[in-house]
Amino acid sequence: MERTVVVVGGGFGGTLVAKSLDAEADVTLIDPREAFVNAAASLRALTRPDWAPHAFFPYDTLLAHGRVLRDRAVSVDPAGVTLASGGRVEAEFLVLATGSGYPYPAKPNPASTSVARQLDDLRATHKELAGAGRVLILGAGPVGLELAGEITEVWPDKRVVIVDRNAQLLPGFLPEVRDELRHHLAELGIEVRLGTGLTGLPQVEPGRAGRFAATTDQGDEIVADIWFRAHGVRVDTGYLADGRLTTLTEQATVPVTERLTVPGHEHVYAIGDIVALADPKMASYAMTQAEVVVRNIRAQLAGEQPDTVHVVTPDRRILLPLGTRTGVGQLPTPDGVAAATPQTVQERKGADLFTARFADRFNQP
Ligand SMILES: Cc1cc2nc3c(=O)[nH]c(=O)nc-3n(C[C@H](O)[C@H](O)[C@H](O)COP(=O)(O)OP(=O)(O)OC[C@H]3O[C@@H](n4cnc5c(N)ncnc54)[C@H](O)[C@@H]3O)c2cc1C
Incomplete structure (x- = not known):
């Protein structure tokens, strides 16, 4: 009988595990969405509605043998998954990859699980944004910065201000990367106010047009016509809160061993944004972890010792495009991390935001 692998969560990590093991096991992927969402593309999907469909990859082309269940896990125990629909999926191997939520539109x-609904949301917000002269973004992390870059590329005349309580842009990255970022932001006319926050949130909902005045805790007034929240990652592990599989950490993340198993369960793995590792909450790390899990499950399927370990690297990597033409980055080299040229950032991410890579994963032309 074929061995069963159940992957909970079809994001960056989960789809890689499911596809990699599809030929060797009976794979079931569980996700409430109709399609994989390439989050890296979501900000351009907002500013360019004609391009927006490129951010979605329907699950039905991912697996040649296995199946995708459009459902949500509500509980997991060592033997399988209980679904929101009331169903139950038993599994020999389980991989938890439910990732994280982030404030829309990132x-x-x-509630929007179909592609049509997600495209409707993006089109509606695009309309609100299109008419706004001044844009306020709360959060100067990669998401806030990329959003500012996409907005100024489509609407160079909009005035974009980013506010962040952190005193530094991209803390933990090389000083030359931060210097270059400041230079590009100045060139694009994007204003960044660091080391300060708002005394209260704007009275208008995020992503809705409506003029407001906000005050920073330094006493400055910012008038804008729309605002976006660009902070607040929330790990999706609520279905584990019943403790039937493991005890979550205080941060609601999943503890894992160096082989990425959930402690005490040799056949249950966890990867990506949900794991209690020092790796940054980024897709590239989720995919590196997915490869470790694939190797270990393959070994177990072959009756061998699963001995691939995941090594947390202190090196920080990033590709941060500011629209299609420019951006900054930091990448590993044999001599440690180094700044990436704008051309590398453009070629490796900015031009298509990984669309070609996921077209390949989803067997699309
Ligand atoms: C705007 C933006 C740009 C980004 N750009 C980059 C980038 O350039 N490079 C990079 O490395 N990282 C980037 N990231 C971070 C990256 O998106 C996350 O780190 C990544 O999504 C984490 O992958 P994951 O596999 O852990 O889970 P996710 O990709 O979050 O996928 C989780 C999946 O699980 C599903 N799910 C959730 N709960 C359940 C449940 N109970 N049952 C079943 N399924 C469930 C969800 O529907 C989702 O499909 C970006 C993030 C944002 C917001």
């Missing part, structure tokens, strides 16, 4: 509204 990640979809949780």
Whole structure:
């Protein structure tokens, strides 16, 4: 009988595990969405509605043998998964990869699980944004910065201000990367106010047009016509809160061993944004972890010792495009991390935001 692998969560890590093991096991992927959402593309999907469909990859082309269940896990125990629909999926191997939510539009509204609904959301917000002369973004992390870059590329005349309580842009990255970022932001006319926050949130909902005045805790007034929240990652592990599989950490993340198993369960793995590792909450790390899990499950399927370990690297990597033409980055080299040229950032991410890579994963032309 074929061995069963159940992957919970079809994001960056989960789809890689499911596809990699599809030929060797009976794979079931569980996700409430109709399609994989390439979060890296979601900000351009907002500013360019004609391009927006490129951010979605329907699950039905991912697996040649296995199946995708459009459902949500509500509980997991060592033997399988209980679904929101009331169903149950038993599994020999389980991989938890439910990732995280992020305020819309960086990640979809949780209630919008179909592609049509997500495209409708993006079109509606695009309309609100199109008429706004001044834009306020709360959060100067990669998401806020990329959003500012996409907005100024489509509407160079909009005035974009980013506010962040951190005193530094991209803390933990090389000083030359931060210097270059400041230079590009100045060139694009994007204003960044660091080391300060708002005394209260704007009275208008995020992503809705409506003029407001906000005051920073340094006493400055910012008048804008729309604002976006660009902070607040929330790990999706609520279905584990019943403790039937493991005890979550205080941060609601999943503890894992160096082989990425959930402690005490040799056949249950966890990867990506949900794991309690020092790796940054980024897709590239989720995919590196996915490869470790694939190797270990393959070994177990072959009756061998699963001995691939995941090594957390202190090196920080990033590709941060500011629209299609420019951006900054930091990448590993044999001599440690180094700044990436704008051309590398453009070629490796900015031009298509990984669309070609995921077209390949989803067997699309
Ligand atoms: C705007 C933006 C740009 C980004 N750009 C980059 C980038 O350039 N490079 C990079 O490395 N990282 C980037 N990231 C971070 C990256 O998106 C996350 O780190 C990544 O999504 C984490 O992958 P994951 O596999 O852990 O889970 P996710 O990709 O978050 O996928 C989780 C999946 O699980 C599903 N799910 C959730 N709960 C359940 C449940 N109970 N049952 C079943 N399924 C469930 C969800 O529907 C989702 O499909 C970006 C993030 C944002 C917001």
